[in-house]
Amino acid sequence: ISPIPHPISFAEEHKCLNSELWHACAGPLVSLPAVGSRVVYFPQGHSEQVAASTNKEIESQIPNYPNLPPQLICQLHNVTMHADAETDEVYAQMTLQPLNPQELKDPYLPAELGTANKQPTNYFCKTLTASDTSTHGGFSVPRRAAEKVFPPLDFTMQPPAQELFAKDLHGNEWKFRHIFRGQPKRHLLTTGWSVFVSAKRLVAGDSVLFIWNDNNQLLLGIRRATRPQTVMPSSVLSSDSMHIGLLAAAAHAASTNSRFTIFYNPRASPCEFVIPLAKYVKAVYHTRISVGMRFRMLFETEESSVRRYMGTITGISDLDAVRWPNSHWRSVKVGWDESTAGERQPRVSLWEIEPLTTFPMYPTPFPLRLKRPWPTGLPSLHGR
Amino acid sequence: ISPIPHPISFAEEHKCLNSELWHACAGPLVSLPAVGSRVVYFPQGHSEQVAASTNKEIESQIPNYPNLPPQLICQLHNVTMHADAETDEVYAQMTLQPLNPQELKDPYLPAELGTANKQPTNYFCKTLTASDTSTHGGFSVPRRAAEKVFPPLDFTMQPPAQELFAKDLHGNEWKFRHIFRGQPKRHLLTTGWSVFVSAKRLVAGDSVLFIWNDNNQLLLGIRRATRPQTVMPSSVLSSDSMHIGLLAAAAHAASTNSRFTIFYNPRASPCEFVIPLAKYVKAVYHTRISVGMRFRMLFETEESSVRRYMGTITGISDLDAVRWPNSHWRSVKVGWDESTAGERQPRVSLWEIEPLTTFPMYPTPFPLRLKRPWPTGLPSLHGR
DNA sequence: ATGTCGGCCTGTCGCCGACAA
DNA sequence: TTGTCGGCGACAGGCCGACAT
Numbered sequence: 001i002s003p004i005p006h007p008i009s010f011a012e013e014h015k016c017l018n019s020e021l022w023h024a025c026a027g028p029l030v031s032l033p034a035v036g037s038r039v040v041y042f043p044q045g046h047s048e049q050v051a052a053s054t055n056k057e058i059e060s061q062i063p064n065y066p067n068l069p070p071q072l073i074c075q076l077h078n079v080t081m082h083a084d085a086e087t088d089e090v091y092a093q094m095t096l097q098p099l100n101p102q103e104l105k106d107p108y109l110p111a112e113l114g115t116a117n118k119q120p121t122n123y124f125c126k127t128l129t130a131s132d133t134s135t136h137g138g139f140s141v142p143r144r145a146a147e148k149v150f151p152p153l154d155f156t157m158q159p160p161a162q163e164l165f166a167k168d169l170h171g172n173e174w175k176f177r178h179i180f181r182g183q184p185k186r187h188l189l190t191t192g193w194s195v196f197v198s199a200k201r202l203v204a205g206d207s208v209l210f211i212w213n214d215n216n217q218l219l220l221g222i223r224r225a226t227r228p229q230t231v232m233p234s235s236v237l238s239s240d241s242m243h244i245g246l247l248a249a250a251a252h253a254a255s256t257n258s259r260f261t262i263f264y265n266p267r268a269s270p271c272e273f274v275i276p277l278a279k280y281v282k283a284v285y286h287t288r289i290s291v292g293m294r295f296r297m298l299f300e301t302e303e304s305s306v307r308r309y310m311g312t313i314t315g316i317s318d319l320d321a322v323r324w325p326n327s328h329w330r331s332v333k334v335g336w337d338e339s340t341a342g343e344r345q346p347r348v349s350l351w352e353i354e355p356l357t358t359f360p361m362y363p364t365p366f367p368l369r370l371k372r373p374w375p376t377g378l379p380s381l382h383g384r
Numbered sequence: 385i386s387p388i389p390h391p392i393s394f395a396e397e398h399k400c401l402n403s404e405l406w407h408a409c410a411g412p413l414v415s416l417p418a419v420g421s422r423v424v425y426f427p428q429g430h431s432e433q434v435a436a437s438t439n440k441e442i443e444s445q446i447p448n449y450p451n452l453p454p455q456l457i458c459q460l461h462n463v464t465m466h467a468d469a470e471t472d473e474v475y476a477q478m479t480l481q482p483l484n485p486q487e488l489k490d491p492y493l494p495a496e497l498g499t500a501n502k503q504p505t506n507y508f509c510k511t512l513t514a515s516d517t518s519t520h521g522g523f524s525v526p527r528r529a530a531e532k533v534f535p536p537l538d539f540t541m542q543p544p545a546q547e548l549f550a551k552d553l554h555g556n557e558w559k560f561r562h563i564f565r566g567q568p569k570r571h572l573l574t575t576g577w578s579v580f581v582s583a584k585r586l587v588a589g590d591s592v593l594f595i596w597n598d599n600n601q602l603l604l605g606i607r608r609a610t611r612p613q614t615v616m617p618s619s620v621l622s623s624d625s626m627h628i629g630l631l632a633a634a635a636h637a638a639s640t641n642s643r644f645t646i647f648y649n650p651r652a653s654p655c656e657f658v659i660p661l662a663k664y665v666k667a668v669y670h671t672r673i674s675v676g677m678r679f680r681m682l683f684e685t686e687e688s689s690v691r692r693y694m695g696t697i698t699g700i701s702d703l704d705a706v707r708w709p710n711s712h713w714r715s716v717k718v719g720w721d722e723s724t725a726g727e728r729q730p731r732v733s734l735w736e737i738e739p740l741t742t743f744p745m746y747p748t749p750f751p752l753r754l755k756r757p758w759p760t761g762l763p764s765l766h767g768r
Numbered sequence: 769a770t771g772t773c774g775g776c777c778t779g780t781c782g783c784c785g786a787c788a789a
Numbered sequence: 790t791t792g793t794c795g796g797c798g799a800c801a802g803g804c805c806g807a808c809a810t
Binding site: 129130131132134136137140142143144182184186 | 790791792793794
Binding site for chain 2: 259262
């Protein structure tokens with residue numbers, strides 16, 4: 001009776017999500033630090049995510065937390081991947097524990113640099129057209145994509161066709177009729193497609209992605225187009241209280257060295273605010289930058305791949321000198337080479353960019369292993 | 385192309401909701417304190433609402449806020465009524481300002497007792513049947529309801545029919561064909577009804593309510609059945625941080641006597657946690673209760689009206705003696721007369737109940753005006 | 769008085785190749 | 790190679806009174 005049809009099966013609660021699919025939906029630039037490693041947590045960046053999610057600027061009503069430093073070095077105890085039940089939006093839950101001064105002295109392991117997010121190899125991602133989402137027809141599968149990730153059709157049949165079963169992030173299975181027909185011949189998903197489109201409420205501009213994994217399973221994810229004004233205010237807690245909550249939770253955890261929990265929404269947050277400690281140390285203490293220096297930075301393309309944009313450093317200063325002095329968060333002011341630069345942020349963090357030195361870097365066998373632990377005590381900009 | 389049809393018109397952002405409709409959707413027992421009046425805010429009750437909304441128990445990880453008393457006497461600066469854009473769930477936003485000791489000495493006005501929530505007179509509320517929500521047909525309008533709240537039909541037509549336009553909480557207008565036909569004759573809503581059902585995602589068990597207001601407008605609201613497990617965890621902020629946020633926001637406001645903002649969800653919260661000061665004072669300081677005493681208490685029926693249930697006081701103690709000592713929040717343990725008592729809470733607050741004295745109360749012209757302001761300083765249970 | 773059903777009509781869904789970009 | 794369209798068949802949506810509760 002419900003207008004939204006039910007998929008074939010339901011995953012049990014708290015089931016671990018498929019990691020490949022989660023990363024594919026999150027995008028090629030998103031990586032999660034390894035469990036057990038040490039990370040740097042930026043309350044300021046977390047605050048930006050909450051502001052983006054609640055669609056509200058940060059008010060000056062927020063009390064100060066003098067004991068909360070702008071960056072908190074933590075042990076990452078737990079990372080779990082999730083997807084919103086309503087929207088399939090991917091997010092991660094992390095349990096962090098601030099380290100005490102004694103623990104800060106421990107040398108860290110090279111593995112803590114974090115493993116790169118390996119995107120699955122056998123997958124494709126297509127942005128839906130008006131025809132794909134209309135009720136008038138099915139889904140047109142790009143030829144190379146179908147040949148690469150779908151099981152081969154039996155071409156002795158006329159027309160060649162098969163049934164595909166694909167699992168989404170929640171473990172629900174969807175059934176599609178895959179047929180190769182038309183003049184000229186093309187791959188199509190027909191029966192079952194419209195049910196999926198209406199259940200997920202997909203519209204033209206959204207993307208779907210199919211993965212053929214090593215277990216010969218077909219996985220199915222969605223990535224919604226970034227629609228303006230898509231977020232709405234929560235009716236649970238005021239955005240002010242949310243801001244206070246994240247700051248107070250971090251401050252309390254920092255003062256007692258106890259664990260706290262945060263959510264990271266890769267596609268809602270402007271930036272990662274939990275980064276591997278080694279990445280931070282390398283960028284802040286082992287990289288020389290100056291105004292006028294050229295750099296490169298990775299961005300995600302519309303087709304879910306990456307490309308580099310180039311720019312010039314135009315300044316180095318605190319983003320919020322009053323509330324977060326000596327933070328390294330987005331401390332680098334930049335200008336972009338291309339005229340479409342309006343969409344790229346004017347401030348970035350050190351660890352996001354790749355400075356171009358006039359002396360070419362020769363690759364070495366162990367380029368990232370540091371000789372000794374970084375200096376104890378809180379890092380500060382004055383150290384440079 | 386969207387599976388969800390658009391209603392005829394959209395209300396502009398931030399438009400003031402229709403108060404009658406909001407109260408009708410909220411239910412007969414929900415009343416909002418008057419703007420400008422003084423109220424008592426219970427962080428403990430607010431906490432219960434957040435726990436209910438995030439579907440998570442309160443953890444012991446939450447830090448203590450020693451400067452946050454269990455009840456905060458505040459000036460109510462602003463109240464706005466809202467409805468969730470996705471679910472039409474009604475909620476209210478309140479701006480509160482804790483009063484300083486000087487302000488606490490001011491005598492209060494009798495009007496601060498709060499005005500009773502006057503439910504609209506010309507309205508009806510019907511719980512939807514399987515037939516009402518099925519795609520097979522329309523909506524069967526109870527005869528008395530149609531005759532009372534719908535404009536009269538022209539019975540010279542065969543069959544008598546008209547078009548109805550009704551506005552929902554967001555100001556969107558919905559169009560229905562209202563017809564009187566069948567054997568035996570009955571009132572039906574046909575064309576337009578299924579669009580409404582699917583747009584609002586109504587299922588059997590949910591209720592719709594129609595109001596014919598003084599401006600001869602037809603208003604239309606919904607009240608969803610209380611489905612278990614309907615709330616889902618937010619992916620914005622951890623529930624722990626939300627709890628900390630509400631407490632820290634209240635504590636900060638209390639220490640600086642500054643304004644703060646809260647949301648009250650009448651249908652999600654177990655109980656009102658912002659109540660008129662006069663109501664609180666009357667219940668706590670001018671009502672004698674003891675163990676064994678009989679009392680009555682109002683509850684909402686399934687048909688959106690009220691009835692009284694009776695019970696006996698079985699104990700008086702703090703609900704959480706560690707975290708909230710000397711709070712009056714749900715300090716009364718009760719037993720209910722009827723065997724269906726499993727659905728009614730075993731603890732209530734003083735101001736929710738109506739103790740039955742053996743000496744009948746004679747009504748007086750000014751029964752609620754106090755002779756003098758209540759004692760300064762924080763109230764405590766020891767005063768009784 | 770009103771919930772559910774069978775009958776029946778009709779509008780939309782959805783599968784097909786044509787055609788063009 | 791693939792997005793959109795006209796054609797058209799099938800089926801669910803939806804209006805009707807019958808009938809039972």
